[in-house]
Amino acid sequence: MSPPLLEVSNAxxxxxxxxxxxxxxxxxxxxxxxxxxxxxxxxxTIIGESGSGKTTLARMILNIVPATEGTIRFRGVDLATIRKRADRLAFMRQVQPIFQNPFEAFNPLKRVDRYLYMTALHFTDARTADEVRAKADRALRQVGLSLAEVKGRFPHELSGGQLQRVAVARSLISSPALIIADEPVSMVDASIRMSIVNLFKALRDTLKVSIIYITHDLATAYYISDRIIIMKKGEVVESGNAREVLAHPTHPYSILLKNSVLSPDPSRRDELLAPQFSSTEKDIAALR
Ligand SMILES: Nc1ncnc2c1ncn2[C@@H]1O[C@H](COP(=O)(O)OP(=O)(O)OP(=O)(O)O)[C@@H](O)[C@H]1O
Ligand SMILES: [Mg+2]
Structure with a gap:
């Protein structure tokens, strides 16, 4: 039997x-x-209020921050044993990050297509300029853009949503098995948030990639997730099938979270958990 894609054990x-x-x-x-x-x-999905440890956990899985206890295995390999540069690159090819703020992820003085070319050169077998451009264009098309649209552009010449799509395209170039998206939509305009969340769903379906989606937004979590864990102060306080956990929370914190987006009228619950209602950030902030 092959090992799991990712196994986080008492980390x-x-x-x-x-x-x-x-x-x-x-x-x-x-x-x-x-x-x-x-x-x-x-x-x-990893959900939890600010400071609950979501980003730290993401960085541990990306092997940026070592676990001080427990183990994290990717395809059977303990991340703590990855040392050689070739092994690190092989790991990075398979596990790709997407960060919260695309304007921080891209150097303002560099044209965004450069990132795609460099990633193609580092992480794929493309060698000629044409091959590199083809990889960049293919990845951009997977996120609903094209090379012609972004070629030669600087980050500030794109909208937040477009730039986050470029970041997603960059993450796809190496054909990763796992994408870790840390609050990928919290900095983009509310009006296009759902289109990016939908993009993740579509990519999962078409590219057969697994996605760890980190958020503190219950509504998008409910909409996008298969399974979730709810974190509080570094600990997992609830986990399981997303719809069940969000519909029938058992931990007091999860109940609080859920109630923060619920109407007093029980017949409207599903409606209120639906993605178009994303007032949850404000509500959760009020709980702190
Ligand atoms: N290098 C560090 N040294 C000490 N404490 C740290 C370090 N990095 C993170 N922390 C602390 O660990 C806790 C978890 O932080 P983390 O950034 O993982 O939370 P988060 O759930 O991602 O929060 P947010 O929703 O605000 O992004 C916080 O209390 C933070 O201050
Ligand atoms: Mg964080």
Whole structure:
């Protein structure tokens, strides 16, 4: 039997805080476990309020931040054992990030098509200029753009939504098996948020890629996810099938989260959990 795509086992990230005399251990991520199977191509959502450890967990899975306890395995390989440059590149090819703010992800002085060319050169077998351009164009078409539309453009010449699409295209160039999208729509205009969320769904379906979607927005989580985990203070407080967890939360925190987007009229619950209602960020902020 082949190993799972991703296996997070009792993973923690402990930071030592304070000075020498007042050292204190702080768990940004505490004892998190979950598995993504190779062939399921799930959209697995990590949801939780600000500071709950979502980004830290994402960085651990991307092998940017090492776990201080527990293990994270990708296709059976313990990330802590990846050392050689060739192995690191092979891992990066298969696990690609998408970050929150596309304007920070791109250098304002560099034309955006350059990123696509460099990624194609590093992470694919394309060698000639034509091959590299073809890879860039193919990835851009997968996100509803084309090379002709972005060629020669600087980041500020594109809208936030377009630039985030370019970031998604960049992540697709290496044909990854797993994409980790950390709040990919929270910085883009509310009006186009759903189109990007829909894009993730479409990519999962057509490219057979698994996606870890990080958000603090219940509405998009409900809409897009197969499974979710809800984090609070580094711990997973609830996990399971997305619709079940969001419809029948058992942990007090999840109930609070859910109630924050619910109408008092139970017959309108599904409607209120539907994606067009995304007032949840404000509501969740009010809980803090
Ligand atoms: N390098 C670090 N040193 C110490 N503490 C850290 C470090 N990085 C993150 N933390 C802390 O770990 C906790 C989790 O942070 P993290 O960024 O993972 O949360 P998050 O869920 O992504 O929040 P947000 O929704 O605001 O992005 C926070 O309390 C943060 O201050
Ligand atoms: Mg974060």
């Amino acid at each position: 923690s990230k402990i930071y030592a805080m304070g000075g020498l005399l007042s050292r204190r251990r702080f768990a940004a991520v505490a004892d998190v476990s979950f598995t993504l199977e190779e062939d399921r191509h799930e959209i697995f």
